[in-house]
Amino acid sequence: MFDPVCPSGLTPIRFGDKWYGMIIRCLEHGPRRFSELRVPLRGISAKVLTRSLRALERDGMITRTAYPGPVQRVEYDLTPLGRSLLEPMAAACAWAEKHWEELLDAREAAGHPR
Amino acid sequence: MFDPVCPSGLTPIRFGDKWYGMIIRCLEHGPRRFSELRVPLRGISAKVLTRSLRALERDGMITRTAYPGPVQRVEYDLTPLGRSLLEPMAAACAWAEKHWEELLDAREAAGHPR
């Protein structure tokens, strides 16, 4: 998931910052904990993940719930607003899938490899 | 159009760089010249506009045609690929229109004015 080799970052469509969209996808099927999120988002640093999560929270896209206990435990979950973003994201993905080749060909022809 | 007072830049959905999407909208109804583009895109500097146009060209979204003559004249036009981006852009706009209030409320509640 989100393999850096699969350069999904080449789409001209972006949601919020670099991770915003991916985090929403990660929460699509239920709440996740801080460190659970770091697995699919390979290589994201704690600082950056925290900042993205705060941004999503500020925008009303996710909720943050801290469970007390001997070991810390924080869960992030999508709000209805955050879930509603899945729709335009699907449109973006549909476009990307359909025009992926065209886009790559154009870039390659322009001398920009990768 | 693209009035800086209407803060359309607050949507969490972006196409390419800051101007990429707006340029595509400007070309929606026919080719435009370099300086024609600078009118709706208030305040964009020549350098930045050039960079965005080059990026769109590199991605196969627009074409650049220079007409020879005593006065220079360059026209930019959408390719089919560029035109195809209008579809996910419409989806993004539909989302923004529908959830605009929700988004603003969330940000305001988070203490982030504007």
Add this chain to the structure above:
DNA sequence: CTGTATCCTCCAAGATACTG
């Protein structure tokens, strides 16, 4: 008119180390 060439500032993003 359609750009280049410089210079400057800001911030996203990453690396690393540390904390309750």
Add this chain to the structure above:
DNA sequence: CAGTATCTTGGAGGATACAG
């Protein structure tokens, strides 16, 4: 475990001046 604190770097974006 879930972060915060620092530091660094790259590139976006803008201002201004100049060129073919």
